[in-house]
Amino acid sequence: MSKLRKIFMACLCVYSYAIVAQSIDVCSTCEFSSIKDGIKNAKALDTIMVQKGTYNEYGIVIDKPLTIIGKDDPIIDGGRKGEILTIESDDVTIDGFFIKNVGISYTEDFAALRVRKSKNFVIQNLVLENLFFGIYIEKSSHGKIYHNKVVGDAVEEHNSGNGIHLWYSHHIDIEYNSLEGVRDGIYLEFSDDNVIKNNSSSKNLRYGLHFMFSNDDIYQQNVFEDNGAGVAVMFSKNIQMINNHFRENWGSASYGLLLKEITDAEIIDNIFDRNTIGISLEGSNRIDYKNNTFMNNGWAIKVRGACYTNRFINNNFLYNSFDIAYNSRINDNIFDQNYWSNYTGYDLDKDGIGDVPYRPVKLFSYIVNRTPETIVLLRSLFIDIIDFSEKVSPVFTPDNLVDENPLMKKRE
Amino acid sequence: MLKILKYSFYDLMRSRWSYVYFAFYLVLGIVLLFLNSDLSKAVISLMNVIIILVPLIGTVFGVMYYYNSKEFTELLLAQPLKRSTIFLGQYLGVALSLSMSLILGLGIPFIFYGLMKSNVIWDFSLLLITGTFLTFIFTALAFNIALSNENRIKGFGYAILLWLFLAVIYDGLFLMSLILFEDYPLDRLSLIGSMLNPIDLSRTLILLKLDISALLGYTGAVFKRFFGTNFGLLISFVILLLWVVLPVLRIVFKAKRKDF
Amino acid sequence: MINIENLHKRFNKNVVLSGIDLNIDQGGIFAILGPNGSGKTTLIKSILGMVIPNKGLISVLGQNIKKDSTYRKEIDYLPQIANFPNNLKVKELLKMIKDLREDESEDEHLIELFQLEPFLNKKLATLSGGTKQKVNIVLTFMFDSPLIILDEPTTGLDPNSLIQLKGLINTAKAEGKTILITSHIMSFVEEVSDEIVFLLEGKIYFKGSIEELKKRTEQSDFEHAIASILKRNNA
Numbered sequence: 006m007s008k009l010r011k012i013f014m015a016c017l018c019v020y021s022y023a024i025v026a027q028s029i030d031v032c033s034t035c036e037f038s039s040i041k042d043g044i045k046n047a048k049a050l051d052t053i054m055v056q057k058g059t060y061n062e063y064g065i066v067i068d069k070p071l072t073i074i075g076k077d078d079p080i081i082d083g084g085r086k087g088e089i090l091t092i093e094s095d096d097v098t099i100d101g102f103f104i105k106n107v108g109i110s111y112t113e114d115f116a117a118l119r120v121r122k123s124k125n126f127v128i129q130n131l132v133l134e135n136l137f138f139g140i141y142i143e144k145s146s147h148g149k150i151y152h153n154k155v156v157g158d159a160v161e162e163h164n165s166g167n168g169i170h171l172w173y174s175h176h177i178d179i180e181y182n183s184l185e186g187v188r189d190g191i192y193l194e195f196s197d198d199n200v201i202k203n204n205s206s207s208k209n210l211r212y213g214l215h216f217m218f219s220n221d222d223i224y225q226q227n228v229f230e231d232n233g234a235g236v237a238v239m240f241s242k243n244i245q246m247i248n249n250h251f252r253e254n255w256g257s258a259s260y261g262l263l264l265k266e267i268t269d270a271e272i273i274d275n276i277f278d279r280n281t282i283g284i285s286l287e288g289s290n291r292i293d294y295k296n297n298t299f300m301n302n303g304w305a306i307k308v309r310g311a312c313y314t315n316r317f318i319n320n321n322f323l324y325n326s327f328d329i330a331y332n333s334r335i336n337d338n339i340f341d342q343n344y345w346s347n348y349t350g351y352d353l354d355k356d357g358i359g360d361v362p363y364r365p366v367k368l369f370s371y372i373v374n375r376t377p378e379t380i381v382l383l384r385s386l387f388i389d390i391i392d393f394s395e396k397v398s399p400v401f402t403p404d405n406l407v408d409e410n411p412l413m414k415k416r417e
Numbered sequence: 418m419l420k421i422l423k424y425s426f427y428d429l430m431r432s433r434w435s436y437v438y439f440a441f442y443l444v445l446g447i448v449l450l451f452l453n454s455d456l457s458k459a460v461i462s463l464m465n466v467i468i469i470l471v472p473l474i475g476t477v478f479g480v481m482y483y484y485n486s487k488e489f490t491e492l493l494l495a496q497p498l499k500r501s502t503i504f505l506g507q508y509l510g511v512a513l514s515l516s517m518s519l520i521l522g523l524g525i526p527f528i529f530y531g532l533m534k535s536n537v538i539w540d541f542s543l544l545l546i547t548g549t550f551l552t553f554i555f556t557a558l559a560f561n562i563a564l565s566n567e568n569r570i571k572g573f574g575y576a577i578l579l580w581l582f583l584a585v586i587y588d589g590l591f592l593m594s595l596i597l598f599e600d601y602p603l604d605r606l607s608l609i610g611s612m613l614n615p616i617d618l619s620r621t622l623i624l625l626k627l628d629i630s631a632l633l634g635y636t637g638a639v640f641k642r643f644f645g646t647n648f649g650l651l652i653s654f655v656i657l658l659l660w661v662v663l664p665v666l667r668i669v670f671k672a673k674r675k676d677f
Numbered sequence: 678m679i680n681i682e683n684l685h686k687r688f689n690k691n692v693v694l695s696g697i698d699l700n701i702d703q704g705g706i707f708a709i710l711g712p713n714g715s716g717k718t719t720l721i722k723s724i725l726g727m728v729i730p731n732k733g734l735i736s737v738l739g740q741n742i743k744k745d746s747t748y749r750k751e752i753d754y755l756p757q758i759a760n761f762p763n764n765l766k767v768k769e770l771l772k773m774i775k776d777l778r779e780d781e782s783e784d785e786h787l788i789e790l791f792q793l794e795p796f797l798n799k800k801l802a803t804l805s806g807g808t809k810q811k812v813n814i815v816l817t818f819m820f821d822s823p824l825i826i827l828d829e830p831t832t833g834l835d836p837n838s839l840i841q842l843k844g845l846i847n848t849a850k851a852e853g854k855t856i857l858i859t860s861h862i863m864s865f866v867e868e869v870s871d872e873i874v875f876l877l878e879g880k881i882y883f884k885g886s887i888e889e890l891k892k893r894t895e896q897s898d899f900e901h902a903i904a905s906i907l908k909r910n911n912a
Binding site: 255257259279280281282301302304323324327372375377379380381382383384385386387388389390 | 455457458461464465468469584585586588589591592595596599603604606607608610611617620621623624627628629630631632633634635640641
């Protein structure tokens with residue numbers, strides 16, 4: 006089918022709906038004073054306009070294709086009694102609400118808004134507060150989650166939920182959302198082919214973004230700041246991570262990005278700034294790390310073993326306390342043409358590539374791995390001396406872990 | 418005391434050595450900046466230099482000044498001046514002129530390079546403050562050594578030994594004991610260990626600024642409290658101050674009992 | 678003027694002064710004599726507070742010197758070895774000492790007397806030993822203090838300057854000042870001093886006038902009198 010014809014058909018549809026669809030107002034003095042009433046009395050494809058005001062409702066189920074629009078940010082207050090909105094139909098749009106006080110339960114995952122087995126939904130311009138789960142997408146697909154703001158007050162992991170939660174869902178666009186103070190900002194489980202873009206996820210208890218058993222997803226241009234850990238990608242394949250910003254994820258088990266049992270991913274053009282660990286990888290194979298900048302991290306990259314044929318090319322490693330930490334002597338990963346600010350070699354032939362190879366793994370990082378308290382000796386002259394001797398003749402660190410072509414100038 | 422300080426200071430400002438140090442820091446600053454063409458990196462390299470060289474220069478120069486100004490001291494001793502006044506004045510004269518060489522020598526190239534507009538100004542200021550502290554501490558230690566040793570060869574020897582011990586050997590022993598006792602909780606011990614050596618202490622201060630991300634990677638609660646809050650910064654400064662005050666008190670004590 | 682009771686001093690195991698009692702009245706010139714290592718300089722430095730005694734009491738002008746340092750304002754001291762901060766010019770040194778003592782001074786007259794004008798702008802390091810000693814003398818005599826202590830004042834002086842020095846000492850005496858001198862030049866001592874304190878092995882061996890000393894040693898000549906003491910004690 007040609008594109009033109011598709012557009013024509015679409016127009017025709019909208020036109021025909023417009024004739025039959027009507028708009029229903031909900032307000033305290035209107036015919037329908039509750040949203041539930043409005044939905045009950047609406048026909049499929051109707052638009053419900055919810056006027057400014059506070060609606061103390063929960064358990065609102067949307068079971069037909071409706072467009073529900075809040076005018077001037079009406080408040081839906083669930084009173085901590087249970088789930089507030091549930092979408093159980095395709096083609097539902099929710100736009101412009103302030104939803105708060107979701108119930109907390111240890112047996113059920115109550116959400117401010119749940120989408121169940123539905124397609125083509127649009128969720129946008131929502132503000133969610135005092136919540137358990139925020140937006141919970143369950144076995145759904147082809148939806149858009151735009152420009153929502155989730156502000157939680159999570160204190161403990163076991164009794165808090167995630168900001169945007171995808172479970173067995175695919176082809177969903179998650180863009181321009183802001184998530185903070187929940188367990189995981191965005192969580193994907195068994196969810197493939199999703200796009201996560203331009204979001205900001207910060208101050209979350211666990212992860213800014215979390216993949217479990219999810220493949221072929223893309224996330225780009227997001228900012229992850231001050232989370233328990235920035236992003237965790239686990240047991241997943243073909244994830245593309247592009248142009249994200251991982252900042253200030255500090256703590257003992259904290260990283261910008263955690264990779265665990267993942268394969269065939271691409272990590273390109275990201276910035277890792279001031280994280281305790283920039284990237285922590287474990288059992289992760291065939292991943293390309295290109296054009297990333299690691300700056301001021303405790304450890305830029307911590308390799309915890311069983312990681313094969315990863316390629317680190319053209320990255321900037323700037324002022325990290327440790328560039329690479331390795332816990333074994335076997336290395337099957339490639340480091341090539343990176344810029345290392347700790348590099349002290351020279352470039353006599355002026356080709357922009359240092360004439361002496363660079364060894365990014367220091368003996369001291371091995372010592373700190375063994376006895377963490379020795380970190381207080383970081384940058385001591387004595388440590389520099391033993392690092393130097395290890396550099397000359399590697400005993401504890403993999404001797405083939407070298408960047409043969411270290412760049413002399415930082416990549417811009 | 419101010420008068421003695423003034424004359425010691427003038428005396429030093431006139432001596433070749435003050436210019437040598439000033440020139441040294443100046444060249445160092447310029448070389449680091451123009452070789453690295455990167456302020457952050459220059460600050461890090463500078464840190465390594467300051468931690469090691471400032472104590473060395475402070476000790477050697479302190480001992481040297483003391484022995485070389487023996488005549489001046491004796492001249493002063495016959496004047497109606499308190500001994501503590503004389504020695505504190507001289508000590509401050511040396512420490513101040515060295516600090517000035519350091520601050521001006523490093524400061525000038527960095528200012529020309531556009532430090533004021535850069536975001537490393539705090540790191541750099543911390544570096545200079547730490548360097549000044551180290552100068553005061555090691556000059557005081559040097560005066561202590563010189564006051565206790567009439568023989569200047571011996572005095573120089575002890576001074577160099579002291580520096581070598583605090584700059585290198587101490588850390589080696591420290592590291593070995595940490596590894597040896599790795600089965601025990603060590604966070605308190607490791608912090609106390611760093612506090613007992615002024616060089617380590619200054620290094621810790623700088624780590625707080627440059628490597629906070631790495632320091633927070635360790636789980637110990639004491640560590641967390643120390644590095645994660647301003648507590649560590651505060652304690653470090655207090656102990657640095659103690660490291661100045663205690664040797665200075667000993668200078669006063671020793672000077673009162675010494676024969677000339 | 679100066680009162681010393683039971684003064685003991687040893688450097689490590691080396692006993693230098695062992696129980697010195699000495700009373701020096703106001704006015705007159707006192708020479709402290711003794712063989713090398715008899716403790717002359719140590720005694721003087723003890724009075725000046727540069728050496729801290731192990732035992733004993735020293736008071737100057739009725740003031741216990743242990744208590745505070747202001748009594749040194751009443752003392753002009755000429756050290757044995759004229760070493761000065763080498764970076765200073767003569768002029769600056771004079772200015773500095775004046776500044777430190779905050780006292781009236783008459784340095785101009787003295788500079789003229791010792792013909793030091795051409796050296797005023799020279800650094801002390803460049804001066805000859807004799808010139809340094811002259812500067813030393815100017816520094817000592819430029820204040821008007823009741824007690825003057827001179828440790829080997831004649832070292833390196835030319836005859837002319839020596840005459841000037843004697844003149845200064847005599848003027849000071851005439852003004853009723855107390856002057857303490859150590860010297861190896863016996864003729865100088867004989868010429869200027871009123872009374873002699875002879876130290877031997879850390880003790881006062883003799884105190885009195887030159888005449889008394891001659892009488893006691895049965896020698897007609899001062900130099901021989903001193904020599905005979907030394908001989909007797911070595912034998």
